Amino acid sequence: MFLVSCNPDYQQIRHLVITGFAELGRCSEKPKPMDLFSIEKQRIKETAIVGMHTHLVNNAQENIDILLNFSVSKNQKFQYTAFWALKDYILLTHDNLIPDISDIIHAFLIGVLSVEQRVQAECANAISFMITHHLVYDSQFKNNKDSTDKQKEEIIAKIRSSPVAHILDAIMYLSGNDSVFIRTTAFSTLSSLSKYSSQCPSVMAQIKRDIEIPEEMTSKNYLAFIETRLSKQREWYEKSKSKKYIETKYSGLYSLLRLGQDPCDEEIEDATNKYIEFIELQYNPDNNVHVLNENYFIKVFMALKHTHNPRILRKLLKVIKFYINQDDSKFQSDIINPHTILWMLEIMEHQ
Numbered sequence: 001m002f003l004v005s006c007n008p009d010y011q012q013i014r015h016l017v018i019t020g021f022a023e024l025g026r027c028s029e030k031p032k033p034m035d036l037f038s039i040e041k042q043r044i045k046e047t048a049i050v051g052m053h054t055h056l057v058n059n060a061q062e063n064i065d066i067l068l069n070f071s072v073s074k075n076q077k078f079q080y081t082a083f084w085a086l087k088d089y090i091l092l093t094h095d096n097l098i099p100d101i102s103d104i105i106h107a108f109l110i111g112v113l114s115v116e117q118r119v120q121a122e123c124a125n126a127i128s129f130m131i132t133h134h135l136v137y138d139s140q141f142k143n144n145k146d147s148t149d150k151q152k153e154e155i156i157a158k159i160r161s162s163p164v165a166h167i168l169d170a171i172m173y174l175s176g177n178d179s180v181f182i183r184t185t186a187f188s189t190l191s192s193l194s195k196y197s198s199q200c201p202s203v204m205a206q207i208k209r210d211i212e213i214p215e216e217m218t219s220k221n222y223l224a225f226i227e228t229r230l231s232k233q234r235e236w237y238e239k240s241k242s243k244k245y246i247e248t249k250y251s252g253l254y255s256l257l258r259l260g261q262d263p264c265d266e267e268i269e270d271a272t273n274k275y276i277e278f279i280e281l282q283y284n285p286d287n288n289v290h291v292l293n294e295n296y297f298i299k300v301f302m303a304l305k306h307t308h309n310p311r312i313l314r315k316l317l318k319v320i321k322f323y324i325n326q327d328d329s330k331f332q333s334d335i336i337n338p339h340t341i342l343w344m345l346e347i348m349e350h351q
Contacts, residue, residue, distance in 0.1 A: 041263045043306040048259035051299030055253075056089065060097035062292075064089065064104065066253055069246045071107045072238045076116055078247055081257045083111050083122040090126050090135070103241075105136060105167070110234040112170045113227070117179050124174050124182045127167065128189040136167050137193065140202035152201065159205040166233055168210040169226040176223055249289050251278065252296025259303050268307060271300055272315045279322040285329065298334050305343055313347060320344075 037045060056063050067089075070082035086104055089097075108130075111123035130136045140155050171193075174186035197203040217225060247254065255271035275297050284290045304316060323335040 037263060040306055040308055041268075044259055044263040044268065044303045047303040047306060048256050048263070048299065051256055051296075051302060052085070052260050054299070055256075055296070056097065063253070064098055066246070066250050068103055068107055068241050069243045070250075070254070071111065072241045073247060075247055077258075078254060079114065080116060080119050080122070081254060081261060083107070083114075083119050083126075084261055085257050087122045087126040087129075091129055101135065105130065106233065106237050107241075109166050109170045109230065110237045112173050113230055113234055117177075117182070120174065120177060121179065121182055121185075123170070124177075124185040124189075127170055127174075128185050128192075131167070131171075131189055132192050134196075136165070137197070137203050137206055139200045140206075141200070155202055156205040159202060160209050162209065164210050164212075164229075165206070166210065166230060168207060169230050173223070173226055173230060250293055250296065252293040252300060255300045256296050256303070259300065263303075265309075268304065268309070268312060272304060272312050275300055275304075275319060276315055279319060283326060283328060291330075294329065294331060298331050301335060308350075 064086075067082045067085050070078045071086065073079050073082070086107055090101070090104065108123045108126045111119050112127075114120055114123075127136075140159060141152060171186050171189055174182055175190065177183050177186070193207070197207050213222065213225060251274045255274050258267045259271055261267075278293065278297055281290075301316065301319060304312060307313065320335060320340065323329060323332050326332055
């Protein structure tokens with residue numbers, strides 16, 4: 001039905017199919033209201049987000065690579081946080097900071113197979129955005145008026161002989177999700193793609209390439225078929241992105257992301273404990289990974305300075321004591337400075 005909806009040769013029925021997708025893409029259920037944070041936690045969140053953005057702008061590729069490693073972590077929270085951050089990267093910056101977003105696209109494709117519905121939701125939103133903004137399924141006819149029929153035929157032939165992109169597999173898979181919000185996002189995306197592809201032969205060629213299935217395939221076996229294809233992609237992706245001890249090596253980035261995502265008491269406590277674990281390690285200023293993780297934790301410290309929790313504040317004092325004696329750290333002045341002293345005096349006044 002989707003292929004029919006894309007084909008301009010079926011004008012009499014394609015608009016009915018598109019309307020059906022659009023209707024299925026409407027959600028009558030009200031979304032859950034977002035949690036409201038206290039002023040204290042909102043400041044923690046905002047400071048963490050600023051820290052995240054600073055790292056992303058200064059070294060986008062390195063940060064994206066770490067997030068891609070997180071996306072195949074055995075720890076579900078690391079996975080979810082990675083997909084949340086990758087989705088925000090796509091929504092906020094498109095492909096402006098790194099030259100190639102193909103690995104990010106692959107991450108979202110394999111993410112739809114996650115056992116966690118919240119990961120599937122992040123992937124559904126990201127894939128929908130990429131399609132509606134033509135980051136995928138973009139027209140290959142850059143100069144449509146100037147291209148000859150022969151040039152267009154050559155482009156379409158090249159598209160059809162290229163590897164399957166599996167993006168359509170991911171959308172179709174999500175359209176059968178138990179979550180009404182994920183289902184409606186998928187159907188809404190299909191509706192948008194149908195309209196666009198009917199106006200662009202090169203996009204239609206990409207869809208035909210990706211939707212090809214065995215002739216003997218029945219509709220009831222289709223879900224298992226695309227799940228198998230996506231699973232093979234996941235195996236390849238996990239082998240290429242999985243790294244040992246990634247959760248420990250970059251615990252600072254994870255902590256910073258969690259504070260920017262959900263600065264609840266549990267996450268604030270966890271970020272603080274991870275910071276204490278970090279400073280208790282053997283300090284190595286010559287280890288680039290160690291120094292990068294330290295840099296992430298510096299941003300975590302800046303965010304946690306907004307807390308009024310006495311237990312957290314006592315742990316932050318341990319961090320300050322650590323940096324008083326850590327002359328080898330190039331970040332010492334970020335912690336030991338007049339602003340920190342003033343902050344400590346203000347805390348003492350209110351104790």
